[in-house]
Amino acid sequence: MIQAAITSIGLQLLHFMVALASAPLLVGSTRFAKSRLQGRRGASPIQPYRDLLRLMRKETVLAHDASWIFRITPYLVFALMAAAAGMVPMFALDLPLASIGDLIAIVALLATARFFQALAGLDIGTAFGGMGASRDALIGSLAEPAVLMVAFAVALVAGTTALPAIVRFVLSGGVGVEVSLALALIALVIVAIAENGRIPVDNPATHLELTMVHEAMVLEYSGRDLALIEAAQMLKLLVFVSLIASLFAPWGLAVAADGFDFAELLGGMAVFVLHLLAAALLIAVFEVSVAKMRVFRVVEFLGAAFILAVLAVVFRFVTDVS
Template identity: 50%
Template sequence: MNWLTSIVETALFILLAPLFAGWVKWVKCLLQNRRPPPLVQPYRDLAKLFRKRPMIADTASWIFEAAPFVVFVTAVFAAGIVPFAIAHLPTAKVADLIVLVGFFALGRFFLTLAGLDLGTAFGGMGSSREMMIASLAEPAMLMAVFTLAMSAATTNLSQAIDWVLQTGLVLRPSFVFALAGLMLVGIAETGRIPVDNPATHLELTMVHEAMVLEYSGRYLALIEWANQIKLMLYGVLIANIFLPWGIAESLTPRDLALGFASIIGKLAVLGIALPISETLFAKMRVFRYQEFLGFAYLLSLLGMLSHVILEVN
């Protein structure tokens, strides 16, 4: 029964991911005085891409064809780990935060391999940039995760959320720093402004788009979908770790309705905050990424330090 609910919940997560991406795009268009596309536009794009016949270059090896599936499946597994609207699920209990970071790393590894596979200049460039960002973002993310793990004395997401719910509202400096660090990492990892621009194919600045430039048809659809899932994953992670209030702790209809309503409300707010920051800031030069991610690392590190110094006795 529990496994069934968690599978249904993960499926719902995956189905809602394009809607969240559409919401972010919708708000961003309004902020920039453009007429927004309908909220369901990402679904239409995905449906169109799934119908189209994919073209594959002659030089492609099996990695090129396998990578989209690996990327998508790791994103789905990651979505299964993160509690969405229900706190206690068997999928959330078998794996912890470090596995989550590992899933992200595995998907990214195959995507960069696919970028290198064809031997095109853009693919290689995008892959090298992606690895640079990843090597800087991963320590910052792990440090933020460890801050949480040290406070809650567990790396398991369900138990950590339980712990936050039990202790109630406590003003923790470490959590504020870890939240800020995780937000910056999320921006870098999901390829949003100021690190990468998801809306452009301008050659000199591309990171994610450069890697997937050769993909078409259902392969491209899978990668795009995985990317939307990843964006929502960061949103859910931030909302549920730091502000878990409202998440369903039992399977009664009332708790479930409250859980879904609260997570959708939190995501809607995050989906407004993200486009605002994207509208306010310009894209950075590639050589300034390390300053941006160094700052994220510093925030996470300060979170850890302030936990050790100020919060424990």
């Protein structure tokens, strides 16, 4: 009994460490693959680690008008992202944290982080911060209904909103080639692109451009605060990638129901690395092949995600009657 508790806590700690360690690598290898595809040499995939270290060592500069919201936001956002990352299966199933929060709880954690980030953007009172916050709120208000509909579609197929149970259901082969799941996958990918500020919606590589969203919001942060916010953003990408991977391609994850099985854990890790590499490559290929869209077209882009998710629910309803 006690040993089981210890192993599950150990698994959760290992999970946290793997998540924190691999999030910068995901971003770094995405940038690396992208610059190679564009014919540049590109920074090495471990550059984000160096960036984070450098920011950590630098002094934090606070604006005169910064209130407590501005000061606590980096810690809060990072903590919320870490909590969300703790619930999503990456290399092993049955995390102890996963039992206290389902898909909807993960959506709520991400939404809370977004809320505080937007507040902090407004808090300083600069024009860029306010603009970024308002655009981020626009994207969020469109992305969240879509991601909730995706959660409902998946939950209707699997009969539960708890993530481990859904993954188990998919692993058991209970679903064939399901239309609802295909539609939900496309919708979730669109939402993930928008939520992470990847290219057709926002450009993560620019710092001073009128069209930027996330970078505009965090423009006033520096030093350790900025490092935390960047790390949270990297974790967010990791959360979405592993959410998509564990919902739609969970084969090979370690099912650690009965204690540690070392070989199985290693296999899960290998699958996890494979997922990350595939995600980095896919994101890079997608980003070099599309152009950034106008901010006002984002509404239609995310509207399409919402409609796909609604269709997924409708199709599930059709199938369910039979």
